[in-house]
Amino acid sequence: MAFKKKEFGDKRDYHQELTDKTKKDIDELIFILDNNPNLKWEAKWLICKEAPINPATGTKYQGINRISLSIQRFPDNRFYTYNNIADMEKIRAKNVFDTKELSSQLDNKSITYAEYDKKMAVIEKSFLDLEDKGLLDRTKPMHVMKGSIGTPIFKAIQLSFKNNSIDKNEEIVNDQTASSESTIKIWKQVYCGTVHNASNIANIKPKFEYKLDFIPHEETELQLRSMIEIKGMEYEEINQGRAYFSPSQNKVVMPLRESFETVNDFYGTLLHELGHATGPELNRDQSGGFGSKSYAFEEFVADISSNFMSSELGIPYNPSQHENHVAYLKSWSKALGDDKEFIFKAAAKAQSVVEYLNDTRHELKVKLGLIVEHKNDLKEVVKPTVSNEIINKPVVRQKM
Structure with missing residues (x-):
């Protein structure tokens, strides 16, 4: 006679349950996309508006x-x-x-x-x-x-x-x-x-x-500027269709802003690449090529962290803006099926990305005098939103 495991008093495997739920959601999206190749995909496996x-x-x-x-x-x-x-x-x-x-x-x-x-x-x-x-x-x-x-x-x-x-x-x-x-x-x-x-x-x-106390696009520009000025990251916008981060050059390359369908698509893609840009200092393996397990993991971390950062900065998250996202979904589904700890490891790394980016942006705000820290009680006084003139300090080198 066959018995179910729980009849012997085994504890629930919460890690497996969350992994199965995540994999199910991702597999459903893959099915929709595979059967509707011309459908503009706006569905998400993870929704983190707040x-x-x-x-x-x-x-x-x-x-x-x-x-x-x-x-x-x-x-x-x-x-x-x-x-x-x-x-x-x-x-x-x-x-x-x-x-x-x-x-x-x-x-x-x-x-x-x-x-x-x-x-x-x-x-x-x-x-x-x-x-x-x-x-x-x-x-x-x-x-x-x-x-x-x-x-x-x-x-x-x-x-x-x-x-x-x-x-x-x-x-x-x-x-x-x-x-x-x-x-x-x-x-x-x-x-x-x-x-x-x-x-x-x-x-x-x-x-x-929930109401933001800042302007999302300006805050995201501060995030970009903080990575350039505080962390020494290189940044360039060029007339081509691919966004990427180069670990060897410590450089984010983005298509021209005007080439994106919406301004939110530009900033959403930027947050994804800034997530990758934290990899060297946070000691993540970014050596794997497309199709490798390490590559799938890095993209999963970047996808989760850009989800989180989108809600932190008030930028609507649109997964379809990321190149090869359907292929990423399939690689994540396989990894989730192979390892019930995959999502737990990725979530921990993604949270580290969020903390790193928030800390870096905070450091720039202090440097610009937008935040005044009182050393005696560690409280902060936030000044009015910085002007566009300060935020949009030229940092972009464009090529045609």
Whole structure:
């Protein structure tokens, strides 16, 4: 008689589940494109218009968690744990009870108006905190709706292994390879809990419309300028149809801006190439040719990081703007099928790209005086948006 693995109490393989979900989405896109060769492709396997967040804790989900939550296609970017909602409801219910109790005490003259006002101020502050976290109606309970299916999230932990027992594909943190008995450490993404989307929670506020405090195209120009001025990257726009990064020259080459169908297509492609441009300093293998596993991995990292950076900078992401994207999809599908850790490794690298680019742009802003850092408390004062004259300082050498 055949038995399913879980009948013996085996734990769920969350890494395999996320890999399977990602591969399924990519395979569906490949099928559509293969059967509609003239279709202009605007579909995406990953949608990151806004980074998923947890308003109860202030967490902004990154890396693999950003992928795990984004590919669920929820219209709301807010996620809560079951305990987040249970704790908020406990506080809400207590506030309601205490409010009624104080009103009764005031009617019975067992407390003064001054005492009532003082205690109600504390309750009001508590309600305002709950409302900041998402509470809609103070008089109604909050709860995760029946039938809601949560989404797993992961946490990076450090594990120690004997050198002769480690998987060579793992991310090594501290490599002591003097002998086969040496102990080495790796980072491993492990399942740490489940979160529920705000759309599946009762008595939650409607989604707040996120507004940028900068002009997307100007901010992306600052990102480009920061890579040139802070990191010494070469940059050129020429009259040809291919965008690429040359590791040997540390140079990004782009087609002429006016050759792109939309300005967003230009900046989206630029962010993809800037993702590649972080490779040398972040020690990624960029030596593989098209069709190799290392090439597929590098393109996967660049695709994920440009997704992330597009949402960071307010640039609509359009995957069809990237050359050979369908071929990349097929290579990623194969890699996902061969290695359930492929997407976890790529997400970690992509998050490093985002942090690198954000830090570099921040450094330029400090240099330009757009941000003033106070060394005593590390707080920042952001000045008004820089003028076009400053942002568009000539950095492009064009050839016809």
